[in-house]
Amino acid sequence: MSQTPERSRRAIILLSDGDDTSSTIKRQDVIDLAVKSEVVVYSIGIRDRDFPLGKMDSGSLKKIAERTGGRAFFPTQPDDLKLAFSQIDQELRSQYLITYRPSNNDYNGSYRKVEVKLTNANDKYRLRTKRGYKAIADSVTPK
Numbered sequence: 001m002s003q004t005p006e007r008s009r010r011a012i013i014l015l016s017d018g019d020d021t022s023s024t025i026k027r028q029d030v031i032d033l034a035v036k037s038e039v040v041v042y043s044i045g046i047r048d049r050d051f052p053l054g055k056m057d058s059g060s061l062k063k064i065a066e067r068t069g070g071r072a073f074f075p076t077q078p079d080d081l082k083l084a085f086s087q088i089d090q091e092l093r094s095q096y097l098i099t100y101r102p103s104n105n106d107y108n109g110s111y112r113k114v115e116v117k118l119t120n121a122n123d124k125y126r127l128r129t130k131r132g133y134k135a136i137a138d139s140v141t142p143k
Contacts, residue, residue, distance in 0.1 A: 009040075010039040011040045020060070043065040067130070107135045
């Protein structure tokens with residue numbers, strides 16, 4: 001992901017059971033890095049029922065997806081997996097970018113919460129957003 005050009009959309013499809021058995025990096029650090037790097041993570045929870053070790057950690061898969069503006073899927077049948085990929089494809093093709101300039105001009109690396117709401121919403125539309133961002137100065141930040 002670090003090799004992609006700036007201002008590019010970045011997405012990861014994470015196929016996992018979510019059970020951390022040997023990481024040397026904390027899960028929260030990975031989530032923070034994904035948020036900082038503006039990577040959207042789509043988690044697909046899969047598990048081999050014939051493999052006796054580990055467990056499905058759906059909470060972790062949901063957390064990383066929600067924090068990065070993605071979505072978590074938990075298919076139980078092959079057709080469910082196809083549907084998950086189809087829905088991810090559709091979401092990536094129908095995204096909008098909304099920008100704003102914060103009133104707080106202190107770019108100190110702190111995490112800032114953001115809430116976006118739809119007005120006059122109905123069940124036809126779904127809003128999925130990142131919950132916030134890291135306030136880090138870059139080359140386009142006004143001084």
